[in-house]
Amino acid sequence: MLSKKTKYGIKALTFLARQEDQTPVAIADIAKSENISVKFLESILLLLRHSGFLGAKKGKGGGYYLIKDPKEINMAKVYRILEGPIALLPCASHNFYEKCDDCKDEVACAVRKLMTEVRDNTLIILENNTLADIAF
Numbered sequence: 001m002l003s004k005k006t007k008y009g010i011k012a013l014t015f016l017a018r019q020e021d022q023t024p025v026a027i028a029d030i031a032k033s034e035n036i037s038v039k040f041l042e043s044i045l046l047l048l049r050h051s052g053f054l055g056a057k058k059g060k061g062g063g064y065y066l067i068k069d070p071k072e073i074n075m076a077k078v079y080r081i082l083e084g085p086i087a088l089l090p091c092a093s094h095n096f097y098e099k100c101d102d103c104k105d106e107v108a109c110a111v112r113k114l115m116t117e118v119r120d121n122t123l124i125i126l127e128n129n130t131l132a133d134i135a136f
Contacts, residue, residue: 006082008036009044010134013053013078017070017135024056024063044082051081070135076126086126087119094119 011034019025027045031038045064048054055067066073079086080095090098091106092115103109 003083004040005044006079008034008041009048009082010075010078011036012041012045012064013048013066013073013131014135016054016064016066017073017131019065022065024061024065026063029063047081048078053078066131070132071130073131074127075129075131075134076123078131079126086123087115089115092116092119 012030015030015034016022016025027038027041030036030045031041034041045054045056049056049064053066053068053073054064056062056064076086085093085096087093087096089100089112090096091100091103091109091112099106100109100112103112106112
């Protein structure tokens with residue numbers, strides 16, 4: 001199941017992408033519009049800023065804004081930053097692979113086979129969508 005962190009991060013990015021002039025938007029405005037706790041949203045936006053998606057301006061008229069065009073923000077990258085591995089099992093992961101302790105034969109494992117297929121199809125969907133695709 002998708003974490004609230006990832007859900008709210010995507011909602012916040014979508015909100016920012018829909019801003020006409022890309023001027024900074026206060027955290028409180030995003031939080032109110034998207035029904036997200038300000039404190040929780042602060043930590044999510046900070047992570048997205050450190051990951052190179054957002055810029056921030058302090059003081060009056062300050063807030064967060066996209067520093068990349070929404071067409072350049074790939075949803076697979078956003079997902080990995082906010083959620084972590086796309087695979088549901090470590091043994092089915094490309095980037096975070098770990099062997100399962102209880103598995104005797106990874107090649108013949110039916111669970112791994114199914115979860116690899118789920119990962120592959122999820123990855124196709126995420127890789128083929130940008131922030132622009134989902135925001136507009």
